[in-house]
Amino acid sequence: MIVETRTTDVLTGAADLEALASYRLPVFAGCTDQDAQLDQIETIDFDISRGSGMIQVRSLLDLDEVYQQTHNPGTVGEIWQRHHQQFAEFIHSYQPHNVVEIGGGHGRLSQNYLAIDPTVQWTIIDPHASDVPSVTIVREFYTDQTQLDPATDAVVHSHFLEHIYNPTAFFQTLSKLPAGTKLLFAVPALREHLEMKYVSALNFEHVYLCAENYVEYWLSHCGFQLWEKRRFNQNHSIFFAAEKTDAQLPLLPVPDNYDNHKRIFAEYLDYYHQVIAEVNQNIQNSQGTVYMFGAHLTAQYLSVNGLNVGAITCILDNDPSKQGKRLYGTPLAVKSPQILRDQDRPVVILLPSAYAQEVKRDILDNINPTTVFLEYNDTDSASR
Numbered sequence: 001m002i003v004e005t006r007t008t009d010v011l012t013g014a015a016d017l018e019a020l021a022s023y024r025l026p027v028f029a030g031c032t033d034q035d036a037q038l039d040q041i042e043t044i045d046f047d048i049s050r051g052s053g054m055i056q057v058r059s060l061l062d063l064d065e066v067y068q069q070t071h072n073p074g075t076v077g078e079i080w081q082r083h084h085q086q087f088a089e090f091i092h093s094y095q096p097h098n099v100v101e102i103g104g105g106h107g108r109l110s111q112n113y114l115a116i117d118p119t120v121q122w123t124i125i126d127p128h129a130s131d132v133p134s135v136t137i138v139r140e141f142y143t144d145q146t147q148l149d150p151a152t153d154a155v156v157h158s159h160f161l162e163h164i165y166n167p168t169a170f171f172q173t174l175s176k177l178p179a180g181t182k183l184l185f186a187v188p189a190l191r192e193h194l195e196m197k198y199v200s201a202l203n204f205e206h207v208y209l210c211a212e213n214y215v216e217y218w219l220s221h222c223g224f225q226l227w228e229k230r231r232f233n234q235n236h237s238i239f240f241a242a243e244k245t246d247a248q249l250p251l252l253p254v255p256d257n258y259d260n261h262k263r264i265f266a267e268y269l270d271y272y273h274q275v276i277a278e279v280n281q282n283i284q285n286s287q288g289t290v291y292m293f294g295a296h297l298t299a300q301y302l303s304v305n306g307l308n309v310g311a312i313t314c315i316l317d318n319d320p321s322k323q324g325k326r327l328y329g330t331p332l333a334v335k336s337p338q339i340l341r342d343q344d345r346p347v348v349i350l351l352p353s354a355y356a357q358e359v360k361r362d363i364l365d366n367i368n369p370t371t372v373f374l375e376y377n378d379t380d381s382a383s384r
Helices: 078-092 108-116 167-176 192-196 212-222 258-285 297-304 356-366
Strands: 002-005 017-026 041-049 055-057 059-061 098-102 121-125 137-140 154-158 182-186 223-230 237-244 290-295 347-350 372-375
Touching: 017 258, 017 297, 041 059, 041 098, 041 258, 055 167, 078 108, 078 182, 078 223, 078 237, 098 108, 108 121, 182 192, 192 258, 212 223, 212 237, 258 297, 258 347, 347 356, 356 372
Parallel strands: 098 121, 098 154, 121 137, 154 182, 290 347, 347 372
Antiparallel strands: 002 059, 017 041, 041 055, 182 237, 223 237
């Protein structure tokens, strides 16, 4: 299952890695219909570069195991809808005519953009891309051998960079684009996500800490002039606009994030040790039927690292494609939050997430105002 073991910093190539931490995690971050005995749970090892502070996953797994099927990232919820709309508007501000989107997947971004400018030529390069109207689909991986239409004037990707096993090689491939080609992309604010204790920051999919100043370093060293950065929804995502140039640009120095990142990761681990103990205690003390919201990584992490899953009725999730299945790596079935309707004071465990308050408002306003939430979104201590 392991296809590569990293021994050097993915940012600089330096052989200066220091072991940071290990814990167990399900290989696939989604839901499944398969027999639970077939689920694979592996140890994930993290290293940190002493020079740059880059935190990265040591052993990279077979992509066919990690991405066994799509789990519809970026398709459900008001925040994601605003993200795609605002990123489309960001792209439009640079007036591209012929766009290649790498890793376009579900096609939501292309459809948002075409609603703004139906004249654009838009191509998605993604081996698992869905068919979407008015878009050319190329079902393959983007590599240094990929031949683009000579008229391409913008390369776009959204929440793609953090999944790449070799980001330096990816930027080096992009460096071969003709001068004047725009690079417009969105990445999650992963350093801030780790500070906010999101398990989604680093896992078998997000295999290195794609921090803002690391992205700027890659752009600088691969011939891109950075034009603009824009934050979306505070610390949800960062939009970047850059342009390939043949001019000699000042090269940014290697960021020194070692002390800061090591501290953040230690606080993240300590926090979840406390959360697991407190959730188990609160489950034991709860009077109502107990549920957990979010059929994804945080629930998986807790479930294989000490959570009393036997006391939880099921996982709630708003994604219809997950409902009726089981959260991979756990015994927990996934159901719609609508099952809370008409219950008397059901208890919902609400874990750290960028979408936690959106979820809470929806349940209280539209499903069951008597719902009791056990909230664990305070990054200093679990709170109710």
